[in-house]
């Protein structure tokens with residue numbers, strides 16, 4: 235698991251480490267690690283010239299010491315001092331070290347053109363304008379230099395790409411776009427969240443000796459090695475019932491394929507037994523594709539409600555299926571609710587719940603639930619009461635200003651984490667927000683952020699497959715938070731393997747789940763203890 239810590243936690247851990255170490259030791263370790271990565275990349279890109287863009291804080295200090303080391307190693311090295319105060323505005327000892335080692339110093343405030351040219355000529359750029367002390371956005375003097383960076387240059391962000399919000403909450407267009415980020419001690423939230431991940435590029439963490447193992451993370455990412463630890467593996471005493479029976483209420487005459495995709499994925503994920511509830515056409519198709527499925531209601535341990543469900547259909551069979559969906563939602567069993575099922579969500583369920591909207595569905599659901607007058611839904615039923623009867627309240631970022639106003643898909647895309655948190659606060663559910671980076675948000679837990687899938691996965695039916703995988707994990711007893719994030723990981727890896735760099739079909743992703751889980755489990759068995 236990759237764990238990212240808040241700026242506040244990092245500063246506390248740094249202060250504790252600094253108290254035990256000689257002055258300057260942490261910065262020296264950071265700069266040394268940074269210089270080693272920079273030297274390796276200069277060799278990779280057959281470059282000879284490196285320039286460090288140096289801001290006013292310790293991020294600039296790291297950069298100055300790294301440039302000093304690179305200059306001593308024989309690379310043509312320069313620094314561009316960004317602050318308007320020039321030499322007196324940057325880390326003094328770092329500047330002295332860089333100059334003594336032979337680095338050329340350009341002061342942007344004294345000769346802007348000279349600074350721009352030096353930046354444009356570099357094969358490798360170290361972005362040391364701001365780190366965790368930075369406000370989002372770039373000031374004009376910094377932006378001018380960043381614009382001058384050659385398209386072919388390799389850009390290493392020091393700690394984080396300058397201009398990004400270190401917390402990864404606010405999106406920011408005006409930021410450095412790095413090929414790689416070298417961070418210190420632990421990843422920061424910005425590195426793993428949609429607002430910053432793309433501009434972060436490849437992430438390397440340099441160990442500088444700060445202790446964060448016991449500090450709660452703000453953002454987490456499951457990795458391949460977590461699968462063996464978390465996946466429900468049967469033992470000799472298990473039978474199909476003890477392993478988990480999943481009920482699937484999915485598909486319709488209009489969208490029969492969703493039932494096939496969801497049920498196939500659940501079977502591929504190794505569910506103990508599958509009960510399918512649907513209308514005649516999807517029933518016939520599920521029989522063919524998943525002969526082990528049992529049709530009709532019965533005892534289950536968890537439900538999938540909604541893929542391909544047509545809430546407008548008005549035949550007797552469709553009404554019966556819809557009644558089964560409502561019954562499942564009203565039950566005290568874990569449920570994952572997707573697509574058509576989201577229209578049936580009225581507020582809090584008492585039981586563990588995963589909601590899996592895309593941006594448009596999240597927007598519609600928030601708009602509907604937040605505009606519902608207090609007391610008209612079952613929001614108070616068995617919940618913790620944090621948001622009971624008070625639409626929009628309770629979440630750290632949701633407030634009265636948000637309540638009752640229409641939310642659009644564009645709003646959600648611009649600020650996905652905040653909106654996912656709002657829905658989690660409102661429903662008490664785990665919210666899995668689909669996107670290039672999938673967010674899994676549960677109140678009181680670190681956000682899980684998964685980016686395992688190729689863009690080819692943006693294809694019809696992919697969500698039906700995901701809900702089948704997550705449903706099988708809920709039926710096996712995983713928590714909604716673990717089921718959603720582990721499901722997203724395995725779904726993404728299966729998609730990556732099935733794609734192999736080319737087009738992808740949802741059915742191929744579903745059929746890839748079984749070998750993907752097998753290989754990830756085998757990887758866990760062969761990993762050193």
Ligand SMILES: NC(=O)C1=CN([C@@H]2O[C@H](COP(=O)(O)OP(=O)(O)OC[C@H]3O[C@@H](n4cnc5c(N)ncnc54)[C@H](O)[C@@H]3O)[C@@H](O)[C@H]2O)[C@@H](O)CC1
Nearest residue numbers: 260261264290291292293364365366367368369371373393
């Ligand atoms: N504290 C420590 O012991 C360590 C800190 N390290 C480095 O120190 C960094 C944090 O240092 P600081 O707290 O000095 O903060 P920063 O270096 O991130 O920068 C803060 C300075 O930048 C200015 N600034 C803020 N936003 C700006 C913007 N948008 N554009 C231009 N200037 C802006 C502020 O006026 C302030 O002077 C970390 O990111 C890391 O690189 C490392 O050396 C490891 C050890």
Ligand SMILES: [K+]
Nearest residue numbers: 361364392394
């Ligand atoms: K930086």
